[in-house]
Structure formats: structure tokens, C-alpha cells
Amino acid sequence: MIGVSHYLALSAILFSIGVAGVLTRRNALIIFMSIELMLNAVNLSFIAFSRHLGDVDGQVFVLFVMAVAAAEVAVGLAIIISIYRKRGTANIDKVNIMKW
């Protein structure tokens, strides 16, 4: 029987993979994808809790998260493209005019 704890464990694992991706990868696009993975891992938690509690608010929140993530991607990709056009690379280690 798959219960709420399985979903929460999966969500925690996905979130950790996302965090590891952000911390280890150097390409801005891949970092960004890892952040999206973190957000979607949280969405899974919301759905699992929502089902477990019998409360629809959690599902409503997921819609908000998806809308916000879409807006963030729109702005984020624009910024990454403008960086790429200026420097010919999306590697964040090369984006270092100022000290990190």
C-alpha cells in the first residue's frame, strides 16, 4: 500500500537532487532546471498533504506555484540569453566581473 509517507519521501529525494544540482552544476540553464525540479518536488508534497488532509487548499497552492514558476522561467531565460549573447557562454564561473 503506497501511503502519504512514500510520496513525501519521493518529494524529499527529488528536492535533494535539485539542491545537489544547483550546488554542483555550473551551466546556468542546468542550474535553472535543478531549481525547477526543487519547485516541482515541493508541488508533489503539496498534493500528497492535500490528499492526506482532505483539504483542497494544497492543490490550489500548486496552481499558484506553477504560474509563478512559469513567470520566473520567462524572466530567467531572457536573462540567461542576454548573458549568453554578451559573453558567448552560460557558464556561471565565467560570469565573474565582480567577486562572487
Added chain:
Amino acid sequence: MPSLSDIQFYLPVSMDFVMIIPQLAILAFMLGILLLDLLFSDDETRSTAAIAVLGLACAGFYSLRVLWGSSSYAFNHLLLIDNYGLFFNALFCGGAILAVLISARYIEREGMALGEYYVILLGAVLGMMIMASAGSLITVFVGIETLSISLYALAGFNREKPVSGEAAIKYLLLGSFATGFLLYGIALIYGTTGSFDIITIGDHIKAHGGPDKVMLLGAVLILIGFSFKASLAPFHMWAPDVYQGAPTPIAGFMSTAAKAAAFAVLFRVLSIAMPGLHKHWHALLYVIAIITMIIGNLSALGQGNIKRMLAYSSIAHAGYLVIAILAAGRGEALGAQSILFYLIAYTLMNMGAFGVLSALARRNQNNETVDSFAGIGYRHPAYAAAMTLFLVSLAGVPPTAGFFGKFYIFLSAVRADMIPLAIIGVLNAVVSVFYYLRVVVAMYMQEPGEEIERDKILWWPAALAIGISAAGIIAMGLLPGRFINLAASAILSGI
């Protein structure tokens, strides 16, 4: 699992919309400017700036004069409409008006005069207003993200300048990383308390006595998310790079109004949703306050770039504000009031300092450094006098707003029986005098270097913004009682 017929639908009534007229006004002006911008010629941004100021003034006026005193809910507890939120509405509008006035000339000169600039700026203000009035973690999240996404775009607005893009991408990646933690925290709190409503969460935590581990983890993750937005150590690393690289008026706006918004939502969530966890967040924030002040002040000492120095100083000021939150958490009324007082003072003095910087520092010339300010006192006496006032106030010298801001915060810490924290704060304030006065010394006592080409004419909107900030600082320094009373009336009916 409830069936669809069990779900209670909430239909908004007209009163809900009356309560959010300030937010609606900002939204209307935002969309209006976007449309009007099509009619104007490409480089005409002065009219858009004027319309933006009008919209901000309307929203601020409506919050302070018409809605002031109301204490109610809107949209099924999604928003709490009280003096606390309304006070912050007005503060954000004031900060944004200063930012628009400073920007008007700056964006033309730097070749980034596009009407969208003001649209996105108003979007940021809208997000802040939602944050300050948030009554549910849903609105907390939506507000924070509306603000953050607008700021990502504004930080990178100067596309021609590599540092601007660099600021934007650093802010974007670290900001959305922090959002992930904030969201996970919200999910865990939702899972353990069964609600997003901050009042319900507060009642639930109190009713169940000791918190469980999952709930604590959720609270810590939410605090990490907020700490990032408020640039508290050790989540402050983005701030110096972003403030240095972003367009100067935007850096000023981020370090004042956006920081005020972060503190507004942090204090509201802590005092309504988490009084049951007071013991835990008190210990955590106690440590954060100390390291934030120390890291901010010590790092600012060695900075040659004034924008970067002000970025570290803004980290240090965030540390002082955490002291006030801690005092308020212990039930000290002055603590809560001093947060609001300090945020008004800080908005005025930092916007003023960034205003002088954006008036004097030009693109592609390395003149944001302390050395390049040598001799400004003789070449631009008015700017130098204003800058001196702002820096002296930031350092906390009487009789300026900055002095009373720090005085109230440290007094509240002493009254709340946190004398060690007050002593560390005072010592930090003493250290900070050194790096602020270094700029003043450069302006008045060093031989001017080569004349750097600067604007010959005083552009009046920027001068007006600097004048308003200077007048406000002096007024707060001479009549601190009035402003602390205003802060008290904003707190009493609210939290």
C-alpha cells in the same frame, strides 16, 4: 477526500475590492503605462515617470488617509487589512516615488530609457503591498515572487552593461534557489497544521503545545527563505554583487523598499503564525542578528566601491532590525515600533545616498569609488552636503533620523532584557562610523583628482528626491516622537 459539493466556495463581495484599492490602483497604473507607452515616442519616458509618480501617490494617499484605521479581512483571509499593512503600503509608495524621481534622468543618461522600466517598478511595489498585507502563506508566496521576479528584470535592465546582466543572473539563480526552500517550508507547515491561513496556523501551534520535528523544520526553512530576501547573514552573499551591478536607483530601491517588505512579512508571520515557536526562532534569530551585523560592518570597512560599501552597510542595518524583531518577540512594544521607525529612516537615508550616487556616477567611468569622490565637496557643494547628511545619518550621529532609529532599537533590546545584544549592536554602530566618514573625508579633505565628466545641470526630479530625503531625515531627527507615535498607531490596531 471531500467531494466537490462539500467545498465551500467563497465569492468576493464589493467590500473586498474596496479594501485593496491601493493595490488595484497600482495595477491599473501599471497596465495603463504599458498601453500609453505605445503612444509615446520611443525615448519619451518622462511622461511615463510622471504617471507612475501619480499612481504611487494615489495608492499611498488612499492607504494613509482613507483606509487608515480599518481592521478587517479581504478575500477570505487571504489579505489582512490593518494599519500595519497600510503603513507599509505608504512606505513602499514613498520609496518607489523617490526611486522614480531619481531614475528619470538616470535611465536616459545610461541609454536604458524604456517605458517598461516603470511598469516593472510598479509591479515590484504591487508585490510588496501583497506581502505586507498577507494573511495566508499563499499570498506571502505570491507577493514575494511578484516582487522578486520584477527585481530580477530590473537588476538586469541595463542590457548594455555586463555587470548589470551579471547582477541579474546571480540574483535570479540565488533568489529562486531560496524560493525553493521557502516553498518546502510552507509545504511542511501546511502538512503539520493543515492550513495556509497564518492565524489558523498560529492557533494550531499554540493548541498543540510542543512542536514536532517536521513543523520545526518547516519553520526553519521559511525563515531561511525570508532571511535571503532580507539579506541576513549567512544568506547575504548575493547582496553586494547585485547592488553593485544593478542600475543605481534600482539598487537603492532594493536595499530600502524591498528590504522593508521582507521585514514586514517576516515580522507578521513570526508574530501571528509562530508565537508558539517563539523559543526556537528567538534562538535562531539571535545568532543571525549577531553574525549579520558583524559580517556586514567588517566587510564594508575594506570596500573601495561606494555602492558595494552601501550594500554591506545595508546588510548590517538588516542586523539591527533583527534586534528589534527579537525585542518585539519578547513583548516589548517599543521593539515593534522601532522596526517601523527604522524602516522609514533607512528608506529616506539610503534612497538619498543612492540618489546622490546616481546623479554623480556615470556609465563606463570608474567613478563609483571612494577615491573618485575626492574634492566633490568643492565642485558639487550641494550634492556633497546632502551626501554628508545621509552618511552621517546612516552612521547614527544625532540629531538625525538614523540616530533615533538606532537609539529606539537598542533601547528596546535593553528593555527586553537582551543587554549583550544591545552592546554588540552599539559596538557595530561605532565601527560603521569609520567607513561612512571615509567618504565624507574624501569629499572634503582630499585633493580633487582629474575632473570626471559629470552632469552640469541639476536635474530637478533627482534634486527634489534628494531634498525630500534630506528634509525627512532632519524632521525625524528633530521630532522623533511624532514618527514613533505613527509607528505605534500602525502596530496597535494591527499585530
